Amino acid sequence: MEEGGAGTRQRILSAAAEIVRMGGPGALTFDAVAARLGITKQAVIYWFPTKAELMSGVSVPFLEAEAEAVVAAVSDAESPADAARRVVAAVTDFHLGDLDRFRLMYVVPQSGRRPGARETAAVLERVHPVTTRMYDAVEAALGGGGEARETAVALHMAALGVAMLTATTEALGDPMAQAPRRLAARLAAIAERGAMR
Template identity: 50%
Template sequence: MPDRPTRDHILAIAHDLVLSKGPSAVTFDAVARRLGRTKQAVIYWFPTKRDLLAALFLPALEAEAEAVIAALEGADGRAQAIDRALRALARFHLADLDRFRMMYLAPQTSRGRPGGAGLVDKVHPVTDRLYGVLARHLDPADPDGARAEALALHAALLGLMTMQGLAAALEDPLKHDAETLTEALVAALTGRASAT
């Protein structure tokens, strides 16, 4: 069996290509050139481009979901669940803005569906679990409404991370730091006064 570091090196190259040029730049030829190996060496580990993109995206999405689910454990009530979920998401994404860009921004700039239907089929169970756990903390009596709210909360935090990422990329810091903005978002969405 070929050594696992080759697989990891392929993923690192693909990650760099996604961040620097977008998902459409991830081709077997481009990865093989940077790897210094044949195209077949890449195909051995990832038979399709969808497999390669899924190997980049899914672990990050699963880690994001796990961070939120772990933060929700023992949450007492709706406001605390919102507080814990948003703070966990902020910590997760601020720890690695490049990972955030790869997860949420790069796919939007590519033509077509970067992972295709196969990736979507793998994403749905992860997001369903994340939104389901959060929804149970928000309003167990209204699972459909709470699930929509869970998605909206996630999207609100992703918007904040988009602004953080943009400011970092432009080397033009926002007037307020990420912690202050996260606190303001939590306060706005829980209906309590902001500490700032």
């Protein structure tokens, strides 16, 4: 069953994502991935020498997809106010559509062992270009200059807040009284009005 390097790498990432979804970050070990795939631990380590690299291999493509959704949303915004609304809508739509993916991107990295400086640098080397590209596009759509970059980051953070509270209440089995998608739409409307000032 020879499938080549790219196939093995993708199988490892898929298995790692499933292990984290099922058991949290503590369940992700090289041994667990190897056992799930029926390969050796050394085969996993060949592709991902550290757990931080394995986790970033799982989460960075999701971050890239989030950034692409935001960039596409603002690419034809008619005004800064429209761009602000579109950012919130794109981020909340992306994450409310798959809360497990959201958890892998934003919750799991906070709940595991803190990686060392070298591991962190390797992850950030992959993350920073993605977020920079996203924030550059939003900043431009907001008209650039002044506080546009800060506004771009704040819009993203606010939208992530809707996903975070939704994921938390779902995990606790205590759904919010207001529908998350309606709250997201309300936040998008507030962002649009705020950008018109």
